[in-house]
Amino acid sequence: MPRYPEYSARASLVAGSVFERFAAKLKQQTEPYVKLHIGDTYMRPPFELPLGEAFLDAHPTTFQYCNTFGVGALRSTICEKLAQENALDIASNQVMLTSGASNALSNSAQGLLDPGDEVLVLTPAWPFFRGMVRLAGGVVNELPVYMEMYADRELDLAARVESAITPRTVAIYVNTPNNPSGKVVPREQLTVLADIAKRHSLWVISDEAYDGLAFDDREHVSIGSLPGMFDQTLSIFTFSKAYMFAGLRLGFVAASETTIATLNKLMIHQLYGPTTVGQHMMVEPMRRRNEWLPKLRQHYQQLRDAFVGALEFDVHQPEGTYFVFFDATPHLRGRDIIQVVDACIDQGVSVAPGGDFGTHFENHLRLCFTADDPERVLAGASRLNRVMNA
């Protein structure tokens, strides 16, 4: 059982290239050597692309395979950002770019889990992670906590989590700010989780896809920054949410050097490496995030306030992300949840059924208040009011 600091047996099935042993020697060459060892082209594509000449001149390698750990300039920018904002004081070899947070989560499951190993998944949770655990041969153990934290600020998280850990538990999956509940887990509760992880030698998979989207000046805490937690934690981020570039498929994972090396072996066997072009594109937006991100967060917070204010039924005000998640049980009025989703569509508004987010949430619904134009989102609220209060 690959308890921290052990990895899955699968991860030892693959190795690097025979050529790797020459990498250091090549770096030492003072004269430029002729590069015949890789399969690549010296040419630029002979067709026009919608990329500015200035960009192409600045990044002559933008068409080529990059270092599978990521483009150097972006890795160092990420290190600066994580040190400044997340108290993760890491070196370049402790971060790897991935094809979205999805890919980092998938690699984490593949790298940590042997068949039969359990992951304690705090719920409600992003749907695909459960499938990733199963594809790695693992077993999902769901524990609802985030909605309970809204209801009870003094929730005894330690007792809940301890009672859910079994002899086969290998990792805890925590996601803050949480999709779909919008909960931002406070430092004290993350400290409780960290203490349990340390006591049981559990890996922590920390999904921080909504980093940057905590409202009301709330602090987003990276659990990997808590004392003694860095080596035991895989901290996962994305350019798809606050950065709005889902279409690039780019994210990253920060972890110990040996964990990063293990995940990299798995990634090169999944897709070789993430987009070079996209990595070059994301350097400036990340460096200059203070110019745009606070404004964006403020705008999203206003959208949240307007949307929640327009709803004529009880919901928790989300503390982060761009989702409202609520229990529709009081509004079923003899209908099942599928009929309610159906009724929403008939009224001209689409909602996501809660069953995708965990077995305890079948009668819940998730609403995203930023996916459509703000005026339309408010119209959506009216339509929802009609269905819920029908």
Place this chain on the structure above:
Amino acid sequence: MPRYPEYSARASLVAGSVFERFAAKLKQQTEPYVKLHIGDTYMRPPFELPLGEAFLDAHPTTFQYCNTFGVGALRSTICEKLAQENALDIASNQVMLTSGASNALSNSAQGLLDPGDEVLVLTPAWPFFRGMVRLAGGVVNELPVYMEMYADRELDLAARVESAITPRTVAIYVNTPNNPSGKVVPREQLTVLADIAKRHSLWVISDEAYDGLAFDDREHVSIGSLPGMFDQTLSIFTFSKAYMFAGLRLGFVAASETTIATLNKLMIHQLYGPTTVGQHMMVEPMRRRNEWLPKLRQHYQQLRDAFVGALEFDVHQPEGTYFVFFDATPHLRGRDIIQVVDACIDQGVSVAPGGDFGTHFENHLRLCFTADDPERVLAGASRLNRVMNA
């Protein structure tokens, strides 16, 4: 054992979203509905990107998650291309975009192999595929054939392949034009493979990454286009080689509708989907490939002729790709192959050791004649001559 048409047990571990059942209903809506069900933003990123305004206006969804099977315009362009050039007459639901051919090959291994299943890998072969098989729990059975085809045009491929098939063989991995040997497998030999695959109900994983790069007017034949072979074959292509856009990480797989649906389930759990931006970028280059690809191929062919002409030791003239692969045994002169690679670097030229391409090729070397500037590549040839004939 997932013999054709069965998939791996792993593939049945994951399912789609609860929301999928509403997709058809949403499509039928005549009035635009308010979209609250997905997590996304209605905004464009608030920072400048090096993409032309015309491109951004033409592709307003370029920042967003796309259909995980791929962008419609690119899928239909691929269908036209495959029908015109590869005799693969497929529909849009028989192709899926992937994060490079790597990702398509990885998904194929995950989708077809249960633990202990064997794949007959014709060698020399691209190194990472063997690791992909192992990560899926499979066993690699290497069979050298491509170099033998150079030596013996009448090679009895049927006898060689039949004798290598075991009761546990589930799939054959064939790669033409072949990296690293440069061999373009002729139609007759592919027909031999197809007949064996049909007789034994074997899946065929057809790696066609070097499609478009067959020299001397040779025909590249897609084995999936041979009679009765389409449903049994996963035909895999990339935008990284002839299209020179390795930095986008974009490829595609053509297969039966059920195979594509199975691979898609696996892909969404690996990385969700490939780059939207890159897919929009590749439509025009593919549509207009006759304007640039024949010239490029001609140019590469001239580079091949010049490079092979400059080598003062025996090599097969490659029929496709951009590689020369040769047995350096006659040139060892008491050195081991690692010492020879070392001597090459000392002379200012990097080469790839053959051991990465299969257990039978430890004393081989691979040379890429397009990765560096043509004049430098010729200088590299002189340096190689000195090492080989030392």
